[in-house]
Amino acid sequence: MKITVDGPAGSGKSYIAKGISLELGIPYLETGLAYRAVGFLLLKQEEGLEEVSWERIQPLLSRIEILPDIGKTRIFIDGLEVKEELLRSEEVGRAASVVGTVPQFREYINELFRRLIGNRQAVVEGRDAGTHIFPEADIKLFITASPEERARRRWKQLMDQGIEADMKEILEKILERDKRDREREKYPFRPAEDAIVIDTTNIGPEESLEMALSVVRKAEDGKAP
Ligand code: DC
Numbered sequence: 001m002k003i004t005v006d007g008p009a010g011s012g013k014s015y016i017a018k019g020i021s022l023e024l025g026i027p028y029l030e031t032g033l034a035y036r037a038v039g040f041l042l043l044k045q046e047e048g049l050e051e052v053s054w055e056r057i058q059p060l061l062s063r064i065e066i067l068p069d070i071g072k073t074r075i076f077i078d079g080l081e082v083k084e085e086l087l088r089s090e091e092v093g094r095a096a097s098v099v100g101t102v103p104q105f106r107e108y109i110n111e112l113f114r115r116l117i118g119n120r121q122a123v124v125e126g127r128d129a130g131t132h133i134f135p136e137a138d139i140k141l142f143i144t145a146s147p148e149e150r151a152r153r154r155w156k157q158l159m160d161q162g163i164e165a166d167m168k169e170i171l172e173k174i175l176e177r178d179k180r181d182r183e184r185e186k187y188p189f190r191p192a193e194d195a196i197v198i199d200t201t202n203i204g205p206e207e208s209l210e211m212a213l214s215v216v217r218k219a220e221d222g223k224a225p
Contacts, residue, residue, distance in 0.1 A: 001026070001121050001223075002136075003216065004129035006191065007143035008178055009093065010150030012200040012208050016143055017125035018071055019209040020216060027068040029117060031126030031133070032096060033075050034109050036087040037064045039095025041077070049095055054104040061108070068122060090173065097177050100127070103186035127181060130192035139219050141212055142195035147174050149201045 003020060007013035014030065021028035041060045042052060065076040075082045086092070099105060110133050117124065117134075124133060130140035145153075151171035158165040181189040191197065196215055200208045 001138045001216075001220065002117075002134055003123045003139045003141065004134055004137045004192075004195075005123060005125040005141045005143060005212075006127055006129050006131070006195070008127075008145075008150065008181070008189075009174060010153050011143040011145045012153075012205055013125055013141075013143040015205045016141070016198075016209050016212045017123050020212060021123045022071040023213060024121070024123075024216070025070055026121040026123060027117070028071055028073055029066075029068040029113060029122055029124045030073040031109070031113060031124065031129060033073050033087055034064065034066055034113075035096035035099045036092050037066075037075050037077060037082065038099045038105070039097075040082075040087055040092050042099070043091065043095050049098050052098050052102060054102055057099065057102060057105050066112070066116065068116060094173070094177065097180050100181060101184045106132075106187050127189045128187060130195055131190060132187060135192070138223075139216060140192045140195040141215065142191040142197045143208070143212075144197060144199050145201040147171060147178065150174055 001024070005013050005017040005020070017030065018028055038057055038060055041063065042049060042056065045056075047056070063078050065079075067074040067076070075087065106128075110128070113124070113133050124137070126133070130137055130142070148171065151167060151174050154170050154174070155165050155167045198208060198211050203211075
C-alpha cells in the first residue's frame with residue numbers, strides 16, 4: 001500500500017506520516033528533508049539564499065543521500081548521517097521553501113523519490129506527494145490546520161526548548177512560507193482532488209493519527225480478498 005500525506009508546515013503531517021509508518025512497519029519518506037538538505041548546503045555558501053538557481057543546486061546533489069526507513073527518513077551529506085536538529089531550524093525551513101521554487105530541482109528530486117520507492121509500500125510525506133510524486137497512491141491524506149493554530153504549535157515547541165519567541169512574528173513567517181509554496185510559478189502547492197482532508201485545528205496529535213489510521217484500515221479492509 002502506498003500512502004501520501006501532504007500539508008502545510010505545522011499541520012501535524014509529520015506526526016501522522018511517521019505514526020502510520022511505525023504502525024504498518026513500512027518505510028517513511030519525508031520529502032521535505034531533501035529540500036532542507038539542499039537549503040542547508042546553500043546557507044553554508046557565501047551567496048546564501050541570493051539567486052537560488054538550478055545551476056547552484058545541481059553540483060550539491062551528489063553529496064546528498066536519502067534513506068527511507070521505518071519511522072524515520074535518514075539523510076547523509078558527504079557520507080555522514082546528518083543530525084535531524086540541524087535540518088529542522090526555522091532558517092533551514094525557509095531555505096527549503098526557496099529551493100522548492102526551482103522547477104528543475106522538483107523534477108529531479110521527484111524522479112529520484114519515485115526510483116527510491118519503486119513498487120514498494122511506503123508512506124510519502126510532503127507538499128506534492130499525492131499530486132506529483134505518486135498520483136496513483138492508494139490513499140492520499142491532506143492534513144491541514146489554521147495558520148494561527150500552526151503558529152501557536154511552533155511557538156509552544158520553541159518555548160518548550162527554552163527559546164523565547166514572538167507569536168506574531170511566527171505567524172508572519174508561516175504566512176510568508178505558505179504564500180511562497182502556494183504561489184510558486186511551477187508546481188504550486190495544492191491538495192490532490194481525491195485527497196481525504198483531516199483538519200487538526202481543534203484536535204491533538206493522537207486523535208489526528210487515529211483518524212488517519214482509521215482511513216488506512218478501512219482501505220485495507222476494502223482491499224482484502
Ligand atoms: O515539510 P517541510 O516543512 O519540512 O518543508 C520545508 C519546505 O520545503 C516547504 O516550505 C516547501 C519545501 N517542500 C516542497 O516544496 N515540496 C515538498 N514535497 C516538500 C517540501
